[in-house]
Amino acid sequence: MSLSFDPSAVDLPIGHHIGGRFVASAAELPVCRPSDGVTQAGCPVGDADVVDQAVTAAKTALKASGWSRLRPRDRIKALHRWADLIQSEAAWLGRMESVVSTRPIGQSISGDVAITAEQIRFFAEFADKEGGTVAPTASDKLGMIESEPFGVVGAITPWNFPISMAGWKFGPALAAGNAVVLKPSEMTPFTAVALAELAVRAGLPDGLVNVVLGDGATTGTALTGHPGIAKVSFTGSTAAGAAIMANVARTGIKPMTLELGGKSPQVVFADADLDLAADCIARGILANAGQVCVAGSRVIVEASAFDGLAERLMSRFAAIAPGPTWDEASAYSPIISAKQLARIESIVRAAQERGAEIVTGGERLERPGTFFAPTLITGVSPDSPAVTEEIFGPVLTLQAFADEAEAIALADHPTYGLCAGVYTRDLSRAIRITRAIEAGTVWVNRYGRSADHILPTGGYKGSGLGKDLGRDAYRANRRTKSVLIDL
Numbered sequence: 422m423s424l425s426f427d428p429s430a431v432d433l434p435i436g437h438h439i440g441g442r443f444v445a446s447a448a449e450l451p452v453c454r455p456s457d458g459v460t461q462a463g464c465p466v467g468d469a470d471v472v473d474q475a476v477t478a479a480k481t482a483l484k485a486s487g488w489s490r491l492r493p494r495d496r497i498k499a500l501h502r503w504a505d506l507i508q509s510e511a512a513w514l515g516r517m518e519s520v521v522s523t524r525p526i527g528q529s530i531s532g533d534v535a536i537t538a539e540q541i542r543f544f545a546e547f548a549d550k551e552g553g554t555v556a557p558t559a560s561d562k563l564g565m566i567e568s569e570p571f572g573v574v575g576a577i578t579p580w581n582f583p584i585s586m587a588g589w590k591f592g593p594a595l596a597a598g599n600a601v602v603l604k605p606s607e608m609t610p611f612t613a614v615a616l617a618e619l620a621v622r623a624g625l626p627d628g629l630v631n632v633v634l635g636d637g638a639t640t641g642t643a644l645t646g647h648p649g650i651a652k653v654s655f656t657g658s659t660a661a662g663a664a665i666m667a668n669v670a671r672t673g674i675k676p677m678t679l680e681l682g683g684k685s686p687q688v689v690f691a692d693a694d695l696d697l698a699a700d701c702i703a704r705g706i707l708a709n710a711g712q713v714c715v716a717g718s719r720v721i722v723e724a725s726a727f728d729g730l731a732e733r734l735m736s737r738f739a740a741i742a743p744g745p746t747w748d749e750a751s752a753y754s755p756i757i758s759a760k761q762l763a764r765i766e767s768i769v770r771a772a773q774e775r776g777a778e779i780v781t782g783g784e785r786l787e788r789p790g791t792f793f794a795p796t797l798i799t800g801v802s803p804d805s806p807a808v809t810e811e812i813f814g815p816v817l818t819l820q821a822f823a824d825e826a827e828a829i830a831l832a833d834h835p836t837y838g839l840c841a842g843v844y845t846r847d848l849s850r851a852i853r854i855t856r857a858i859e860a861g862t863v864w865v866n867r868y869g870r871s872a873d874h875i876l877p878t879g880g881y882k883g884s885g886l887g888k889d890l891g892r893d894a895y896r897a898n899r900r901t902k903s904v905l906i907d908l
Contacts, residue, residue, distance in 0.1 A: 423749060425526065425748050426526065426747050428745075431516050434618075437465070437471060437632060438631060438632040439631050439632075440628040441478075448465055449465055450465075450607050452610065454745075455755040457790045458790060466634070466639050466640060467643075471633055471635075471640070471643075475633050476573055476647050479602050479629070479649075480649060482600055483573070486629065493549035499623065499624055500544075501541075501545055503620050504539070504545070507537055507619055508538040514615055515534050517615055518583060521611065523712055523754040523756070524746060524754065525749075525754060526751075533584050537585045537588035537616075539874070540588035540589065540592045540874060541588060541592045546596075551892070551895055563905070567904055568896075569598070569899060570599045570898065570899055570900075571652040574590070574652045575652070575654070576603040577604045577605075577641055577653075578604070583609040584616065589890065596898075597899045600630075604635060604644055607635060610634045616630070646668050648672070650675065653665065653676070653678070654897075656679075656680040657681065659883045662681040678888070678889065680879055682714060682837060683884050684719060684810070684811050684836070685715055685837070685840040686717070686720075687719065687841065687844070688822075688841070688842065688844065689720065689721070689723065689844045689845075690726070691723040694866070701867055704868065705868040710755065710756060710793065710815045715839060715840040717842050718817055719817075720734075722820070723821070724821040724822065730819070743786055743792050755791050756791040759791055761813065762814075765816065768806050768807060768812050769783050769796060769816060772818075776800060777800045778800045781795070782795050782796030793816075795817075796815060796817065799819045805818070808820075836882060837882060837883055838861065838882040840863070841864070859881050860880070861885070874891065875891050876890065877892070
């Protein structure tokens with residue numbers, strides 16, 4: 422059975438999902454297909470009143486359902502029913518995901534939707550396995566550290582992996598006993614609404630899962646600044662994360678989890694398996710056409726292996742299969758918008774003006790939609806915009822080093838510290854380098870997360886605060902209370 426579909430035949434929900442029901446609303450912003458530039462639908466912009474309705478619905482649902490006080494195993498069962506529905510509706514969700522996003526339909530169904538369902542299941546299982554503790558105190562006292570949910574979590578997700586990023590937010594927050602009001606990107610809003618509808622069908626209390634649509638300036642500001650939001654969780658750019666922090670500070674104090682930008686290095690030593698390294702590096706920059714916060718966009722290679730690695734990367738770059746996201750033969754993504762495509766072009770041109778050499782690529786592909794060729798740049802200085810800027814496109818820089826000290830110095834970035842990759846057969850060297858690199862995650866002889874969900878992700882420096890995924894994500898959606906009783 423073919424996964425390809427007609428983009429004009431996809432029915433999309435144009436509205437919010439509040440209090441367990443779909444709330445139709447007039448579309449204000451065009452939602453375009455990056456594969457061909459056609460406007461597919463529109464997205465409403467929820468104002469402060471809409472956000473307030475959603476927060477009120479979430480608070481009401483928590484109180485009426487007793488979700489946070491349910492026997493934990495009952496919460497787990499409800500979330501598993503939701504995950505099962507997500508899996509069973511993979512084709513519907515995949516088409517809705519792919520039509521206006523950068524995600525090819527084959528990857529949406531088998532990858533993104535399946536991962537989302539598995540994330541819900543993974544986090545659900547923490548509900549009856551994580552709790553408070555009894556503290557060591559004097560024998561005539563009882564000291565306890567109790568764990569409890571925050572209440573209503575406000576979440577904002579990006580456009581690059583819309584449905585799975587929603588799973589990152591919904592899963593741990595709901596398993597921990599909270600309600601959620603989520604704002605997806607206005608460029609890819611529809612699968613979040615569909616997830617809310619499936620939550621109702623799965624029997625989750627009405628209003629526990631709410632989705633408000635809109636842009637960051639209006640809807641996002643109203644959500645993160647709402648006094649009824651007890652905790653904020655955001656994935657997106659460092660600049661947007663800083664704006665959210667400022668907005669929260671203006672309107673009150675609340676905890677935040679911020680998974681932000683990156684400019685991640687991949688350090689390749691001459692003793693590495695260069696074919697393995699080239700495979701990993703190519704996947705790390707070509708996946709979603711480089712529109713990934715963890716994209717390994719800076720390759721730092723030992724001088725004696727420079728030419729060999731460059732040749733291998735060029736051959737892998739030449740093997741891309743671009744095409745519209747609704748064609749199952751497509752395996753290389755478009756850039757999300759014409760604006761983002763122009764930004765990628767401007768950074769590449771700026772690097773050239775500073776003396777960099779475009780080894781391959783460096784231009785948009787001559788085809789419908791906003792596609793940019795995989796690009797390899799050499800001869801870059803440490804202050805080149807191709808090295809310092811998070812490009813969010815399929816652009817890779819290649820720099821040479823002479824020894825470990827230089828490799829570590831080149832790997833360091835003044836702003837970002839999200840991820841890094843290291844390639845070497847020397848275990849001692851691998852451990853030295855992983856300890857020296859300032860990044861929240863370091864992969865050795867691989868690049869990218871596993872499907873286990875247990876390892877937390879989050880950055881150093883301007884790449885964020887707190888952690889998503891893993892046990893840390895569940896705990897980040899609960900707060901602790903110290904209790905001391907005289908016996």
